[in-house]
Amino acid sequence: MRIGLAVGHFDPQVGGSEEVVKRLATGLRDRGHDVVVATGADPRRDAARMVVPVHEFALRGNTVYGVSGDGVAYQEFLRATDRDVWLFYAAQIWSTDLALPVLDAIPAATVVVPCGYSGLDVPDYATYFGRLPAQLARADALVYMSKAYQDWENDERAGLGSRMRLIPNAASDEEFAEAPARTGRPDGGRLVLCVANHLPDKGHDAVLDAFRRSAGPRDRLVIVGNRSPQRSELGEWARCRWAALRDRRVTLAEGVPRAEVVQLYKDADVFLFGSRIECAPLVLIEAMAAGLPFVTTSAGNARDYADAGIVTDEAGLADGLRTLLADPALRGRLGARGRERWTQQHRWSDVVDAYAALFEEVVDGRAAAASAGPVVPGPR
Template sequence: MKILHTVEFYHPSVGGAQEVVRQLSERLAQLGHDVTVATTRLPERDFTIFNGVKIKDFSISGNAVRGFSGEIERYKEFILESDFDVIMNYAAQQWTTDLMLPMLDKIPSKKVLVPCGFSGLYSSEYREYYEQMKIWLKKYDACVYLSNDYRDINFAKKNGVDNKSIIIPNGAGEDEFSKKVNIDIRAKLKIPHNHFLLLHVGSHTGLKGHREAITIFKKSNIKDATLLIVANDINVRCTLNCHLAEITNHFCKLLHFTDKHIIVKFLSREETVAAYHEADLFLFPSNIECSPLVLFEAMASKTPFLTTDVGNAKEIIDWSNGGELLPTLQYLNGYVKADINASIDVLQNLFYNPQKRQNLAINGYKKWILSFTWEKITRDYENLYFNVLNDGWNEL
């Protein structure tokens, strides 16, 4: 098949959407398909092919609500003049998808949408956008949802497009997480070997729960512990606040008395995987998600996790029994926040119960290896693409 994946940002950019599309694109290319990714041009990207995937980049920014700027006509011409068998748009509310939506009837390729949660569904500024989405969804040959019960799939069902819906969850790569780790991340970051290692992985967006993770950690009565936040810079304020917490922690006598350290770092992918494997617990009090990729990566590394009730995190726990929910405050706009004091109790209870942590770790790993490897998920997408090409519709 000749396949086009569209996503706002792609390698070497780092983030959840980037990682999902990279995993799918590279693995489909390895299976012999001709795969191209259309994405935003980045100054640090000096290549047009990476790991067998062709990259077509455009100097465009924005979305249908904020407006677009850049090479808009060039992208439209590329889409309309292309001869791809299948085009998959990854995530709504960003330019690579939104510029295509009004043209769907004119594009001869089979079209697949992965909405990724419809994060603006409850926002007044997106009201007209989602009125139009009721029509646009029906023009896709298939829509892939990451959860059985979240705002995007519920929106589709309510508006009569569930007959084109299929569930394919996120995951983590067996080839990446099952191989031997050759990096001693504790030695590299000077984390004491007797320390309980709490890990958080999520970009400095201001919405990944960094502040809550730091507060829960600092106020808890656990000791001989390190909180490691692995994040790349996106939001300057979030970055500065996290590093300020790291610095003030260093000089806080109370925390020194209990020997609690905070480390905020950007790590390479290999170092991040090593951190997953070394962690005793994954702490993820995020404010908004669709289907948190990091929870699957925690399972793949045999790391139990604590997460807010965000996106389909509760469903992931039901699927895997690999973690627990933090008490969560829900807001009308779809955002959530960890209940700090109640979350401290949950963290402390798990900290002092190593057998329970071990059980959660084993449960999560077993479910991941059975159902949530990128190897399996890539085959699911391949089967879906063959299905829409052949005008068939069989449940995967």
């Protein structure tokens, strides 16, 4: 198949959406499909290092707060590019928002992955979500990561059930193939890990507060994440930097190679996550793949994984962390359950296969509809 994947940001930018689409692109390519990515321009991008061809557009924003750049050129690209299917990853960003009004004009089959609807209860988005069901009804399929989150519930109420499919997020088979053997630190301290870029809603302040209140003098907190390129959001990183200067147990790790991030998952004793807005947190699945128990807020569909960690509100993060740090046996049981869940439900090889099967389904459906021809009304 000739497959197009559209996403607001892509490699070399690091984040959940970027990682998911990169994994999809790589897995589909390895299965013999012709894959391209449409995404935002990035001066750091080296075309020779991309896993598939990348088409860049100097676009930013969304249709609620405004899109900067030539959106018409992007829409024309979608109409003119020879693809069997296009996947649009995440609502509320230009790459999907600009595609929704022209879905009927795209000759390929179309699949939309809403990714949570973080603005669903924001007044500025009222008009956006008011017209969204009619736009999504023009897509051939819609993909959700969980039935227990607001995007699924909202669209099911809107009557889109016949188009809705459930495909979860995943973690890499290769990166987490071997179960880690945690031997502990020589000084008896515990390693607490948080992986989250320094964005306003990632809750680093809650993570730092929980660690200060619950950890011992020999424990360490490593926060892996990149600062935002947006000047208005640099304060999030600065606050974490100041906290690390005041507490020598806290380390900020920026620009960390992927292999080192994976090793940290395998070396850590507890994963601590304080995010306030999520859809299906990829980092929790990566923690489960590493057999790493977690303490997390209930953002997104985190409660789907409550048998592999402690899911609580923000105020309960400190108590949850204290509980896991004090109980090695509990950490072992929760970590083993998370590893089991990853093996059974959240391996990238299985998820890519699910997307490939869905693409075949919608492409075949388009072909069957075209061969049947127009519907002729019968006699009254």
